[in-house]
Amino acid sequence: MDAINNVIKDIRISYDEMFGSTAKAIAQLTMTRSDLYHANKQRKYVQADLDNYKRYNVQLGDEHKVLLAKHETLQIDPKKLTDRLKN
Numbered sequence: 001m002d003a004i005n006n007v008i009k010d011i012r013i014s015y016d017e018m019f020g021s022t023a024k025a026i027a028q029l030t031m032t033r034s035d036l037y038h039a040n041k042q043r044k045y046v047q048a049d050l051d052n053y054k055r056y057n058v059q060l061g062d063e064h065k066v067l068l069a070k071h072e073t074l075q076i077d078p079k080k081l082t083d084r085l086k087n
């Protein structure tokens with residue numbers, strides 16, 4: 001406690017100023033932690049949405065490959081088609 005009293009004497013501030021500024025610092029620290037908590041929570045929601053979009057994009061890519069394969073199988077050579085019709 002003597003060290004604190006010596007610092008207060010050296011800086012020449014009153015106890016009221018010191019406790020007032022300490023209270024402000026604690027309030028600001030509390031608000032900052034609260035803001036960080038909410039920001040971290042929001043980041044988790046955004047990350048979950050991003051992961052969902054990535055999975056959906058992969059799913060669409062797979063469906064696109066299947067549709068391309070079906071399209072290729074439906075492409076019939078006109079010569080083969082005429083041969084089938086003749087037989």
